[in-house]
Amino acid sequence: MASDRDPFVIVGGGIAGVTCAEQLASQFPSEEVYLLTASPLVKTVTNFKQVSKTLEEFNVEEQPSSVLEGKYPNLKVIQSTVKLLQVKQHLVQTENGQTFHYKKLCLCSGARPKLLTQDNPHVLGIRDTDSAQEFQKRLSKAKRIVVVGNGGIALELVYEIEGCEVIWAIKDKAIGNTFFDAGAAQFLIPSLEPDKKDRSLPCKRARYTTDKTGAGQSGVSGELGSALGPDWHEGVELRGAEKSSSRTHMEYECEVEKIYTQQDFFMSDLNKENSKLGMWPVYVQLTNGMAYGCDFIVSATGVVPNTDPFLCGNNFELAADHGLKVDDHMRTSEQDVYAAGEVCTIGWEPSPLWQQMRLWTQARQMGWYAARCMAAEVLEESIDLDFCFELFSHITKFFNYKVVLLGKFNAQGLGQDHELLVRCTKGREYVKVVLSGGRMLGAVLIGDSDLEETFENLILNQMDLSRYGEELLNPNIDIEDYFD
């Protein structure tokens, strides 16, 4: 059983784990905090800026663990993968045989790419520094690749890659369905034309820097590194083997039917039907009947939480997406075990304006809130669900446009019970608001509209906007004055 003298233990050196460990170390300076992590470098948040009530921006730095230990004398970072957890004994064991008893444990082990297929050398996922480097190496020799998936990674890749043809296979009718709707997709598509890919335009965004000291390998055997994040491709040349500019070809509403090695392909019926596909290391057959040869395939098809080492012998409740289910105090179903970041799935009824998405900001918020909940329990204090879970907000950049997402930005879960107002200026901005019963429930802001703070307020205060009608998006009205 746990004793009060046992330390706090956190597993995972990504944003969630480091934030949790820092918060506990500073709140309990006379207690020991152990951070056990598979990766030699840890992720720290710097230059944190609260942009508005819920929108935040920060830089992320990959640093050696000594930096963290220097900042908090009571925080010890152990670089070793956790292999075993015995919740009854309140004990974790690492691969190098060390055991740690804990009074409270927080699991922040992140997630890994959910690949189309495992163990196919022609199918790559992008997660950490190692996998990004492998991708870059393979791309430098490639003339054509197939990108599968329609979320954050696919959106970033198709825009950034140069000197290589990209076949982009998506399940949906429009690009980027995780982040926006068909209208926004229409606005963004022209940016994919090779001559429009202007990466020189300044666009403020959270920055991500890696340790340049040479220690810069993020994962042990490339397996368990921390997730990359904002601007991971900056400074990484994403250039293929072709001199001419890249072409992106979209295949909509399809999935991968089958992947053929070169040898299998030439023996298959597909080859007889598609004899003009040429010689490629790998071939992809899509469910819409199309087939392509390519140098390799990128599977940008989401993530699966890293829970494996913790499940054996314990009784964790898992969510449908295999995340560790947590309650509104970030507690898992096992006593004294908390979870935060991508490894967990919320089990509480969220605010009508918030949803979980596996994002950098949410990893930080959850790590911080989990630490405060752990502290509150130790101190026998009560704590309310943090305000950051009130309204979903995300700032990012796609196709070199600033993108702000607020609330139910895609009318998630609203069925037919909503209306949309849209304002669009080609090449400049796309502004969409989601209204229901005259109240604003969400917004997508692409470009420099500067509307985020006003819209955030309108969503939070749930003011009845019926009488303003379309004037709400009239560009000739200074909307901030309007609502003063």
Ligand SMILES: Cc1cc2nc3c(=O)[nH]c(=O)nc-3n(C[C@H](O)[C@H](O)[C@H](O)COP(=O)(O)OP(=O)(O)OC[C@H]3O[C@@H](n4cnc5c(N)ncnc54)[C@H](O)[C@@H]3O)c2cc1C
């Ligand atoms: C290519 C890419 C681009 C992205 N871009 C953005 C973006 O622009 N904006 C955004 O908001 N989000 C972005 N994300 C998502 C964001 O990076 C993640 O949501 C966030 O980093 C998750 O943090 P985490 O701490 O939960 O997990 P991770 O960062 O994955 O950290 C998990 C940690 O746990 C350790 N670990 C795992 N298993 C064990 C074990 N058994 N024992 C010990 N340690 C273990 C790992 O080594 C790692 O240190 C991106 C992700 C990727 C892959």
Ligand SMILES: NC(=O)c1ccc[n+]([C@@H]2O[C@H](COP(=O)([O-])OP(=O)(O)OC[C@H]3O[C@@H](n4cnc5c(N)ncnc54)[C@H](O)[C@@H]3O)[C@@H](O)[C@H]2O)c1
């Ligand atoms: N700028 C950003 O905010 C940003 C950028 C990159 C990544 N990220 C985050 O990093 C994580 C990983 O990114 P990701 O793009 O892999 O995940 P994602 O969850 O953003 O997108 C996954 C996509 O793959 C599709 N998909 C799933 N299974 C498929 C299948 N079998 N065949 C075809 N398509 C399939 C889904 O429909 C979805 O479009 C996500 O949590 C994402 O939000 C965020």
